[in-house]
Amino acid sequence: MSKINVRMTVNGTEVEKSAEPRTLLIHFLREELNLTGPHIGCDTSHCGACTVDLNGKSVKSCTIFVGQADGAEITTIEGISGADGTLHALQVAFKDNHALQCGFCTPGMITRGYRLLQENPNPTDDEIRHGISGNLCRCTGYQNIVKAIRIAAEQLNTAEEAAE
Amino acid sequence: MNDQTIPPAAERAAALQGLGSSRKRVEDARFTQGKGNYVDDIKLPGMLFGDFARSSHGHARIKSINKEAALAVPGVIAVLTAEDLKPLNLHYMPTLAGDVQAVLADEKVLFQNQEIAFVVAEDRYAAADGVELIEVEYEELPALVDPFKAMDDDAPLLREDIKDKMDGAHGPRKHYNHIFYWEEGDKEGTDKALAESDVVVEELITYPRCHPSPIETCGCVASMDKINGKLTIWGTFQAPHAVRTVASLITNIAEHNIRIVSPDIGGGFGNKVGVYPGYICAAVASIVTGVPVKWIEDKIENLTATAFARDYHMTGKIGATKDGKITALSCNVLADHGAFDACADPTQFPAGFFSICTGSYDIPVAHCGVDGVYTNKAPGGVAYRCSFRVTEAAYMIERMIDILARKMDMDPAELRMKNFIKKEQFPYTSALGWEYDSGDYHTAMEKAMETVGYKALRAEQVENRAAFARGETRALMGVGVAFFTEIVGAGPVKNCDILGLGMFDSCEIRIHPTGSAIARVGTISQGQGHATTFPQILASEIGLPAEDITVEEGDTDTAPYGLGTYGSRTTPVAGAAAAMAGRKIRAKAQMIAAYLLEVHDGDLEWDVDRFQVKGNPEKFKTMKELAFAAYSQAIPGIEPGLEAVSYYDPPNMTYPFGAYICVVDVDVDTGVVDVRRFYALDDCGTRINPMIIEGQVHGGLTEALAIAMGQEISYDAMGNVKGGSLMDYYLPTAVETPVWETDHTVTPSPHHPIGAKGVGESPNVGGVPAFSNAVNDAFAHLGLTHTQMPHDHWRVWQTAQRLGVTG
Numbered sequence: 001m002s003k004i005n006v007r008m009t010v011n012g013t014e015v016e017k018s019a020e021p022r023t024l025l026i027h028f029l030r031e032e033l034n035l036t037g038p039h040i041g042c043d044t045s046h047c048g049a050c051t052v053d054l055n056g057k058s059v060k061s062c063t064i065f066v067g068q069a070d071g072a073e074i075t076t077i078e079g080i081s082g083a084d085g086t087l088h089a090l091q092v093a094f095k096d097n098h099a100l101q102c103g104f105c106t107p108g109m110i111t112r113g114y115r116l117l118q119e120n121p122n123p124t125d126d127e128i129r130h131g132i133s134g135n136l137c138r139c140t141g142y143q144n145i146v147k148a149i150r151i152a153a154e155q156l157n158t159a160e161e162a163a164e
Numbered sequence: 165m166n167d168q169t170i171p172p173a174a175e176r177a178a179a180l181q182g183l184g185s186s187r188k189r190v191e192d193a194r195f196t197q198g199k200g201n202y203v204d205d206i207k208l209p210g211m212l213f214g215d216f217a218r219s220s221h222g223h224a225r226i227k228s229i230n231k232e233a234a235l236a237v238p239g240v241i242a243v244l245t246a247e248d249l250k251p252l253n254l255h256y257m258p259t260l261a262g263d264v265q266a267v268l269a270d271e272k273v274l275f276q277n278q279e280i281a282f283v284v285a286e287d288r289y290a291a292a293d294g295v296e297l298i299e300v301e302y303e304e305l306p307a308l309v310d311p312f313k314a315m316d317d318d319a320p321l322l323r324e325d326i327k328d329k330m331d332g333a334h335g336p337r338k339h340y341n342h343i344f345y346w347e348e349g350d351k352e353g354t355d356k357a358l359a360e361s362d363v364v365v366e367e368l369i370t371y372p373r374c375h376p377s378p379i380e381t382c383g384c385v386a387s388m389d390k391i392n393g394k395l396t397i398w399g400t401f402q403a404p405h406a407v408r409t410v411a412s413l414i415t416n417i418a419e420h421n422i423r424i425v426s427p428d429i430g431g432g433f434g435n436k437v438g439v440y441p442g443y444i445c446a447a448v449a450s451i452v453t454g455v456p457v458k459w460i461e462d463k464i465e466n467l468t469a470t471a472f473a474r475d476y477h478m479t480g481k482i483g484a485t486k487d488g489k490i491t492a493l494s495c496n497v498l499a500d501h502g503a504f505d506a507c508a509d510p511t512q513f514p515a516g517f518f519s520i521c522t523g524s525y526d527i528p529v530a531h532c533g534v535d536g537v538y539t540n541k542a543p544g545g546v547a548y549r550c551s552f553r554v555t556e557a558a559y560m561i562e563r564m565i566d567i568l569a570r571k572m573d574m575d576p577a578e579l580r581m582k583n584f585i586k587k588e589q590f591p592y593t594s595a596l597g598w599e600y601d602s603g604d605y606h607t608a609m610e611k612a613m614e615t616v617g618y619k620a621l622r623a624e625q626v627e628n629r630a631a632f633a634r635g636e637t638r639a640l641m642g643v644g645v646a647f648f649t650e651i652v653g654a655g656p657v658k659n660c661d662i663l664g665l666g667m668f669d670s671c672e673i674r675i676h677p678t679g680s681a682i683a684r685v686g687t688i689s690q691g692q693g694h695a696t697t698f699p700q701i702l703a704s705e706i707g708l709p710a711e712d713i714t715v716e717e718g719d720t721d722t723a724p725y726g727l728g729t730y731g732s733r734t735t736p737v738a739g740a741a742a743a744m745a746g747r748k749i750r751a752k753a754q755m756i757a758a759y760l761l762e763v764h765d766g767d768l769e770w771d772v773d774r775f776q777v778k779g780n781p782e783k784f785k786t787m788k789e790l791a792f793a794a795y796s797q798a799i800p801g802i803e804p805g806l807e808a809v810s811y812y813d814p815p816n817m818t819y820p821f822g823a824y825i826c827v828v829d830v831d832v833d834t835g836v837v838d839v840r841r842f843y844a845l846d847d848c849g850t851r852i853n854p855m856i857i858e859g860q861v862h863g864g865l866t867e868a869l870a871i872a873m874g875q876e877i878s879y880d881a882m883g884n885v886k887g888g889s890l891m892d893y894y895l896p897t898a899v900e901t902p903v904w905e906t907d908h909t910v911t912p913s914p915h916h917p918i919g920a921k922g923v924g925e926s927p928n929v930g931g932v933p934a935f936s937n938a939v940n941d942a943f944a945h946l947g948l949t950h951t952q953m954p955h956d957h958w959r960v961w962q963t964a965q966r967l968g969v970t971g
Contacts, residue, residue, distance in 0.1 A: 001238075020289065027288070036205040037198020039430070041379040042463035046890035049379055077198030091196040095188060098859045102691030103195030104380045104430025110196060129898040136890075138379050138431050139691045141862030142898040 006070045010035070011079025025061040025069050026050040029076060037077035037107040041136070048135030051108035052076045058115045060134070077107035080114055089152040089159070090114060099148035101139035109135050113149045121157060125150060170781065176772045181711065182704030183918065186855035189696045190711075191689075200428045203460070206385045206398055210455040212241060214446050215291035216465070217281040217298035219273035222309070222540040222883015223320065224302035226271055226280070233297035234283055239290030241453060243298065244282040244445060246270040256325070257414055257444055260437075260662060261514065262333025263343070263505035264325070265543055267441045273302070274322055274503035275542050276885050277468040282445040284457060307540040307883035308341065311477065311500035314537035315339040322503060322538045333505075334514040343505050343536035348519040348596045354531040357492035361483025365571050369563050370952045371556050373475035373500065373541070374875040375467050376548040377895060378690070380430025382470050383460035386446040390454050396423040399443060401718075402436040403728025404688060406662055408720045410439060411447070426718035432690035433867065434546035435471045437508045437730050468888040471508075472541070472877055473548030475500040476556040480564040488574050490583045493527050493595075495560060497534040499545070505536060507545030508730070509552045510660040510667060516552025517651045517817075519596035523561035524605050524649040524821060525583040530595040540883040549867055549928040551652040551731040558648045562933030563940075563950060566645075570944055576937070577618060577645045581609055584647075591914075598651060600819045604847070604911045609647055612823035612845045615907060618643075621827060629945055638833055638971070644826040644938025648930035652922045653736025653818040662727060668813040669738035670724035671745040673702065675806040677795035679788030680712035683745075686726010687738045688718040692924060693856050694734065698742050700852050701918060705746025706753075707773030707787040724809060732820070732922035735852065736913075741812035743917035748808035753790040759799050760785055818913045818921035822846040824934040830942040833971045835961030837873065837939055839902040844930070848923035849912045861906050861927045868931025870896050872939075874956045894954070943967055 003018040010033060017032055029035045029052065038061055041047035045063040052061045053075040080088045090113045093099070100106040109132065116123065116131040123131060128146045137145065181187045194200055217234075231243040246268040249255040256264040269280045283294035306320045313319055321327060321340050330337050334344035358364055384399030395417055401407045404424040412419040429436060442459040449457040461470065477498040483491040499515065501507060509516045515534035522530050547553065565583075569576040584605040585592045592600040613619075621643050628641040657666030670686040683698055699713035717723050726738060750770065757775035758765035761783055768775040776784035785793075793799070794806040827841040844861055851857055874894030878886045887893050912919025932953075939955040940948060946967040951959070964970045 022289065030205075031207070031287075034207075035198070036202075039202065039380065040204065040460075041381070041430075042890050044463060044889055044891065047379055047463075047895075081197060087196070094196050095192040098189065098855050100192060100195055101693070101859060101863060102378070102380070102429065102431040103191065103200045104202065104378070106195050106200075107198045129901075133897040133899045136379060136895050136897060138377065138433070138867065138895065139863045140859060141864075141866035141904060142901050143862045143904055144859060146898065 004067055006066050008069055008072045008074055010074045011076060019066045021065065021067050023066045025064050025066050028066040029061060035076050035078050039104055039107060046136065048112065049105050049108045051111045051135060053111055053115055058112050077111050080110060088114065089155045090149065093148040093152040093155065097144050097148040097151060099140060099144040105135060105137045109137065109145060113152065116149065117153050117156060121153060123153060173772050180703040180707065180709050180773065182700050183850065183852055185700060185853065187696055187700055187710060187853055189693050191693060191695050202380060202428045202430055203383045203385060203398055203400055206427065208385065208387060208456040211385065212284050212286060212449065212453060212455055212457045213288045213291045214282050214284045214449055214457050214459040215288065215295050216279045217283065217295045219269060219276055219278040219280055221273055221302055221304055222276045222307040223305040224273050225305060226269060226273060227301040227303055229281060230299040231281065233299065234294040237290060237293045237297060239286040240283060240294040241286065242284045242449065243294065244268065244448060245280065249448065252448065254414065254444060254448060257439065259504055259506040261505040261507040261509060262511065265504035265506055267444045272324065275540050276883055277465065279441045282449065284449045284453065307881065309539060309879045309881055309883055311498050311537050311539055314341040314539055322540065341538045343501055343538060344514045345533065345535050346514045347531065347533035349531035350529055351531040353529045354492045354494045357529050358481060358483040358494060361491045362486040363572055364481065364483045365564065365567050366479065366481040367564065367567050367950050369478045369480055369560050369950065371474040371476045371478065371559055372876045372953055373472050374548065374871055375472050375877055375893065376433035376435040376546065377467060377893065378431025378433055378435055381461045381463055381466040382436055382440060382442065384443050384446050385456055385458045386450040387456035388450040388454065394421050394423060395447060396425065397443065397447060398425045398427055400429050400436045401426045402432045402688060402690065402730050404718055404720050405686060405725050406665060406727060407439060409665060410663060424720045426688045429688065429690040433549040434473060434508070434730055436690065437546055438471050438506055438544065440470050464889045467877065467893055468885045469542050470544065471546045472502065472544040473546050474556060478556065478560040480560050482564045482568050484568060484572065488572055488579050488582050490525055490527050493522055493530040495521055495532040497532065499534050499536045500539050500541065501536045501545050502539060502541040502543040504543035506543035508547060510654055510662060512659055513552060516547065516554065518553040518557045520554055520598060520649065520651045521557035521561050522594045522596055523558065524585060524647050526585045526589065527595050532596065541879055547731055549864055550925045551650060551654065554650055555929045555932060558929045559933050562646045562648065563936065566937050566940065567949055570949065577609065577613060580645065580647050581606060599816060600649065601816055601913050601915055602911050603649065603819060603821055604909065605647065605821060608821065608823045608845055608847055608909050611907065611909060612825055612843060616825045616843045618825065639829045639831050640942040642828045642830060642938040642942025644934045644936065644941055646824045646930050646934035646937055649819055649821045650926055650929050651817045651819055652732035652925065653814055654731050654733050655817055656815060657813045665727060666813065667727045668811050669726040669741050670809070670811045671738060671741040672724045672809045673745045673749055673807060675749060675791045677792050679708060679791040681708055682714045682716060683742065684716045684723045685738045685742065686724050687729040687734045690729065692729065692734065697852050697856060701739055701742045702746050705743055706749050732925045735920045735922045736818045736916060737812060737814055739920055740814060740917050741810045744812055745808045745810035748810060749806060752806060753787060755802055756790050756793050756799060757785045760793055815915050818849065818916060820846065820848045820921040820923060820926050822926050822930045824930045826934040826938040828938040828942060830939065830960060832964040832969045835957035835964065837955060837960055842902055843905045843907065844927060845907040845909065846923060846926050847909045847911050848926065849910065849916065849921035850919035851908065851910065852920060857923050858906050860924045862904050864925060864927025865904050865931045866896055866901050868928050869901065869935060870894055872932050872935035872953055872955055874954045876954050
């Protein structure tokens with residue numbers, strides 16, 4: 001099958017590769033770029049395990065073709081922490097509040113939380129629940145995930161106030 | 165001599181982060197950074213990808229399979245069918261239940277999405293292209309979907325391969341679609357007691373077919389190294405050692421030449437206990453091609469072909485005296501096992517531990533019988549986050565108790581309290597033969613009722629019903645009470661085995677010279693946090709900090725033999741093995757300490773992290789010091805090194821219990837059930853890590869919510885699966901999931917080394933009846949006796965309409 005050329009910035013690094021046009025973004029990320037943090041759960045865009053941040057939006061990367069991401073700015077779970085390896089407040093809060101068990105939904109969940117807190121830096125619990133409703137978790141019952149996102153929001157806001 | 169001040173014992177114990185510590189999980193660093201290593205993350209040089217062509221029919225004869233077009237697809241390397249597997253005698257594989265299952269359909273398909281051909285290609289896209297081009301010509305046959313018609317005289321014959329084999333794995337078969345009949349208890353005595361009872365209620369309680377559906381599906385990577393003759397399979401295996409033994413038996417590859425590795429597993433809940441055709445096909449493909457072959461099922465394949473759960477149709481009958489003392493229980497079950505009996509149960513228990521169905525009650529006489537039948541549905545019958553068939557049993561008895569309470573116009577909590585096994589009756593032998601190790605049911609129930617304000621809730625419900633009657637509200641309030649007793653921790657080798665393998669478990673510990681350690685266990689975490697909690701057990705036993713103990717599991721080349729993780733067996737069995745191995749370490753350390761301190765070993769006592777001379781605590785050796793001595797000193801009569809292994813055969817099961825109360829508001833016009841409040845009190849004995857216990861309860865309750873309120877894998881009359889994707893199959897999001905309230909009492913298991921009982925599955929077992937009782941309770945005053953799960957909006961609305969209360 002003929003291939004197309006795609007260029008995109010992934011976790012701050014520019015990449016250029018050729019791929020079959022039908023390649024789904026999740027397969028491109030996992031198999032071509034070896035970014036195996038985003039996972040495949042359902043193939044039907046229900047579970048959100050494949051969530052990445054694309055041009056400032058949460059996107060289920062099993063739902064778009066790689067060509068649709070041409071020229072895009074993408075952040076995956078691998079790019080959420082600081083360049084020096086400092087964990088993002090969400091990563092810390094997930095660890096501290098037992099917001100994960102098997103870990104399979106976690107990369108998508110944190111990546112979604114990362115965008116959610118930029119869309120709404122002070123979410124109520126109800127807003128968090130609606131905000132992550134595109135991401136399924138079978139282990140935690142969400143309670144500690146909601147708590148972790150709330151605590152991360154508080155920490156990010158405190159850090160921001162301190163910086164001002 | 166040690167001259168610094170010795171910190172107090174409590175301070176030293178806290179520093180170890182042993183039993184009872186809400187230690188943060190060591191697994192989370194990699195998972196939160198996307199550095200987990202799940203099976204689909206494995207990428208080996210030259211690796212191929214396999215995908216299945218599956219049956220479009222529920223029941224049909226295969227007239228022909230044409231591979232030509234598929235083989236012509238660029239990138240497709242090979243296509244396997246039953247004909248290719250026959251020379252290897254691998255077209256059928258043994259199931260865990262003593263049946264056989266077609267690896268690739270042999271002449272007939274028996275359920276929709278059954279595996280027909282395995283296409284092996286350079287990547288998953290080419291494999292999918294090949295699958296599309298496999299041409300199968302079918303002759304459709306009448307499908308058998310209703311289990312109640314399975315044993316009709318004119319029922320379609322499903323299993324032609326065993327039609328003349330009327331002696332099944334569990335005794336004689338009564339019909340060509342019959343699998344087994346299994347019973348327990350005193351039938352005659354039960355019938356008599358029921359006939360003499362003042363009150364008798366009877367009800368068909370259906371627990372629909374559902375699916376564990378972890379977010380990660382099943383899959384594997386098989387790699388045959390032709391140079392050294394070793395087959396390695398990485399896969400989503402909840403029981404890697406059992407997989408190795410089975411693989412060896414069916415392939416004739418010597419067991420030491422098979423290595424099974426369970427990497428990180430993205431949730432199991434029973435789905436990953438079984439052995440599936442994909443594993444066999446990937447292994448055969450790797451042997452044939454000489455390169456690694458990966459197989460990963462997609463979610464639709466997962467929901468429709470691997471490991472359904474439940475599908476129990478239970479007719480309960482319960483009798484009582486006029487003042488509410490239960491006299492007898494009988495339960496007859498029709499179990500729909502699908503096309504092959506691939507139930508995951510210990511060999512001697514074809515209906516699992518269903519005979520725990522007398523629940524938490526002192527019932528003098530009981531009988532249960534289970535008929536298993538074949539239908540044109542997917543095989544499985546796994547324990548979806550529960551011990552073998554325990555959740556079915558708990559659902560049946562907890563619904564029946566509520567139905568009895570309605571009939572007698574008694575409060576369901578009061579009826580339970582009246583019939584509980586009393587604290588002083590433990591150890592208690594049930595009418596169906598189980599020896600309950602310990603319990604304190606009244607205390608748990610009273611605490612639950614007091615915490616939720618049970619009396620006030622019932623008073624509020626009276627007001628709600630009056631307001632509803634006056635037309636002031638369209639919502640009916642329901643209060644669901646459930647009290648469950650589980651039977652977990654399978655199990656004693658004397659009666660528990662899987663394919664002949666005793667259900668013991670194991671732990672091996674090596675203490676390093678500088679006082680840190682590695683422990684290996686025969687289990688495998690799928691999210692339970694073993695790498696965090698096993699070190700806590702060991703920290704309390706051997707006095708080294710939990711953070712200095714690494715846990716490894718899941719690699720059969722390095723881990724000691726064990727039967728894996730399911731049925732809440734890890735803590736009761738492998739957890740006990742860890743404690744016992746720790747005690748062996750301590751015993752040897754005591755001998756070393758005696759030598760070093762120049763006293764008799766009997767003059768030493770253990771104190772948190774050290775041996776000290778009795779009456780002279782200034783004179784001691786810490787475990788860290790003793791570890792170094794074990795590797796550095798020549799001690800007469802003692803071998804160098806500090807290692808231990810324990811294979812633990814539990815003397816009994818453990819019996820966790822709990823009291824759950826659920827409050828719902830049902831909108832009669834939409835059928836929407838709003839869970840206003842859910843309180844869960846669990847007693848799992850000694851608590852190893854309260855944070856992890858609470859997390860397990862949250863997760864299990866959410867699964868219970870899913871089952872009670874929406875999950876069902878149903879089939880139409882042709883055998884087509886009606887809800888085989890996440891479009892239809894209900895997995896709750898954060899929006900539908902309520903806030904859970906958790907609580908506990910502690911009644912340690914008397915026979916477990918640390919008193920722990922296991923907790924992971926309790927919330928699923930107790931949660932389902934609590935939800936279902938709440939929904940039924942909302943309509944009880946309108947004359948409803950029982951309405952079947954799942955209580956989705958449509959069904960609840962139908963119930964309301966039937967009762968004449970819709971707008």
